[in-house]
Amino acid sequence: MKLIRLLLLISIFTQPLRSFCWGGEGHKLIGNVAYHYLNPGVKDSLKFYLGSVSLADAGLWMDEMRKNHEYDYMKPWHYINIRQGESYKPDTGQNVINEINKRIDHLKHRNLCSKEQVAVDIKILVHLCEDLHMPLHAGYASDTGGNAIHITFMGKPTTLHWAWDNDIMLQQHITVDSCLALLAMFSEQRIKEERRADIVGWMNESRSLLPNVYDYKGDSIDVAYADKNAPIIKLRLALAGLRLSELLNELFRAKTN
Numbered sequence: 720m721k722l723i724r725l726l727l728l729i730s731i732f733t734q735p736l737r738s739f740c741w742g743g744e745g746h747k748l749i750g751n752v753a754y755h756y757l758n759p760g761v762k763d764s765l766k767f768y769l770g771s772v773s774l775a776d777a778g779l780w781m782d783e784m785r786k787n788h789e790y791d792y793m794k795p796w797h798y799i800n801i802r803q804g805e806s807y808k809p810d811t812g813q814n815v816i817n818e819i820n821k822r823i824d825h826l827k828h829r830n831l832c833s834k835e836q837v838a839v840d841i842k843i844l845v846h847l848c849e850d851l852h853m854p855l856h857a858g859y860a861s862d863t864g865g866n867a868i869h870i871t872f873m874g875k876p877t878t879l880h881w882a883w884d885n886d887i888m889l890q891q892h893i894t895v896d897s898c899l900a901l902l903a904m905f906s907e908q909r910i911k912e913e914r915r916a917d918i919v920g921w922m923n924e925s926r927s928l929l930p931n932v933y934d935y936k937g938d939s940i941d942v943a944y945a946d947k948n949a950p951i952i953k954l955r956l957a958l959a960g961l962r963l964s965e966l967l968n969e970l971f972r973a974k975t976n
């Protein structure tokens with residue numbers, strides 16, 4: 720019995736750290752979609768700064784740093800909370816929009832920064848652009864963006880946030896290829912429009928999806944809910960990749976390093 724208890728304890732403490740963002744798979748998927756649309760010179764620039772870290776893995780850095788309390792100050796950077804019925808009002812507080820804009824500004828002036836600092840700014844920008852496309856990163860403080868909502872999905876305990884981060888994406892087999900196939904169906908005009916770096920617009924889109932997120936009864940979501948919301952999740956992952964690539968193409972087009 721002692722051995723079983725010990726194994727149980729080990730399994731609990733070695734579980735992946737429950738993320739408050741797209742799960743690692745979601746971040747990697749978006750990074751791979753973005754890489755597909757990067758200009759060749761920009762790929763070289765990113766390689767110069769990131770070294771052996773791929774764009775897909777660059778998006779994981781902020782979550783890896785969650786384990787290190789020295790980086791606790793970054794925790795409010797992953798999201799923005801706005802009360803239900805209210806709309807976004809710009810302020811100077813710490814939130815995902817302000818932090819994305821700061822990284823864009825830093826990267827525009829990267830000739831003033833060390834190579835290491837530029838690498839960190841790229842990693843933060845990648846992660847936060849990815850996060851902002853997840854509807855619950857523009858949710859409500861009252862339930863900490865769905866993290867405080869404990870539900871079951873297909874009988875397994877989870878949270879509403881994690882279901883949207885990870886569970887539905889995996890259950891519905893949403894992949895890099897399926898996201899690229901979706902984008903390939905867009906007209907040239909739509910691709911051009913979707914690529915715009917409208918950070919507040921991305922946030923408003925995420926917010927407009929919250930009624931879908933909260934459209935379930937009781938304390939469980941089922942396959943019908945996942946089937947209904949999978950196209951939304953796939954579109955958000957695909958758009959995050961497309962937009963991230965455009966942002967990086969713009970920022971690194973002028974090769975200052």
Ligand SMILES: [Zn+2]
Pocket residue numbers: 739740741781797846850
């Ligand atoms: Zn995050």
